Amino acid sequence: MFRLAPRILTSVARLAVVRAAAPVPACVAMRAFSASVTPRMSAGTTDGELHSTLLREIKHEKEQNADVAAPEFLTEFQSLNKQWAIRDEPRNKEVALVRKFENEKITVLFNTDALDEADQLEQEELEGAEEDQDAERPLSVPVSIIIEKPATPTAGALEITATIQDGGFFIESAGFTPTSVLAHDATAEGDWTRQSKYSGPLFGNLDEGLQEQFHEFLAERGLGDELADFIPMYVEYKEQKEYQTWLENVAKFVNI
Template structure:
């Protein structure tokens, strides 16, 4: 048995995993092929017997060429998978820009508001940690019902102004379609308040970060919440953040497993598609 065929039988996930949002999260699910063979159209059986001689000497040449073409098309489409509706709708609003580097846990949402630059950052690591916690709780509970968990995601908001020095930073928890403010800090040096370097983090540790939000006077809390709402830190954004975090987490998980599978058989995705094209050209010659 070839290495590729053997790997197909034990593969955990394939390139199709990006499109299967409802599939179980656990990597111990039933084996799925890396490059699955799809069923031929009904007309293929009639067509290849009539035109086989125009492409080659074998009666199976047309059917094989068609299969190779279908496989190439599927892999190319999977590599440029269409964005889900919720993401297209969010981008169409034109309010927030998404900064998302493939392979990184962190996501940044940025926007302009008057002379202010606003950035909100969150990480998909919170989803992984919450999932592990909930899975452990389910094993302990022994219940067969699937609980409806809403994972809390920590977000860090920073506001800077072109006409003023310093940076306002706000720590919030995003859960169940709302933001809960935990802490508000002000840094006279905007770089200290916003940079994600080890040096900036070290300098922040020695500074007063401000009071806990819930210890402020209620009227101050209410006005600050209005301040955030006006800048788009609202229920709509609180619904988008966990949905996008889930979407990114699925893509990262599927990409890591796919790259591992390709590595084990000595392929890259580009090499596989190129191989398909070369074989197809030879068959059709």
């Protein structure tokens, strides 16, 4: 379900996701990791303790997220929405959902920064209202929607930015780029070029009838309630998966 009211989110610097490690019994001794006959490049006195803590955190995360490889929500979405392909590269925080619609190619981009924005916003709100500490805030996810016509490269592309919140899409802007290549250019130069061009008026300043037509335009292409429910869940799944990989990579590095 789409909402008419625009919602402008300010950019928030990405913070580190803080997680509590599994509790460590006082009687458990720290494991030494210098038994290998191969000389270690790192000889810090804290290496063994750090490595041991990382291993315990890895074990804790695996126990708490045993189904991280194939969660039910993901397998269900894939079975019912075969038109959407999920492009998710390991160690990359951005995810793309891609589909074809008639002569169009539609790409929906989002990333794990949404969790950090939500954490910071929640902390700020809790500081001012302690009575709401137990309230759970639905995750808001900024998305970028690129609609292009591959058979006609000179047609340009639509770039629609929106925020998924409360099970719906809040459209913030509907821009146009002269080429689809520019719409997908993720470099600093590409971003600067897009910002230097007129991207259209504030979406909220458009006639309400025109706003509604944009909503219907996206809904017909599959950007509706089901996708708005799926994307926030995938963001949390993606972040959890990357966090576990990060723990394993750091633990391996420290123990070399």
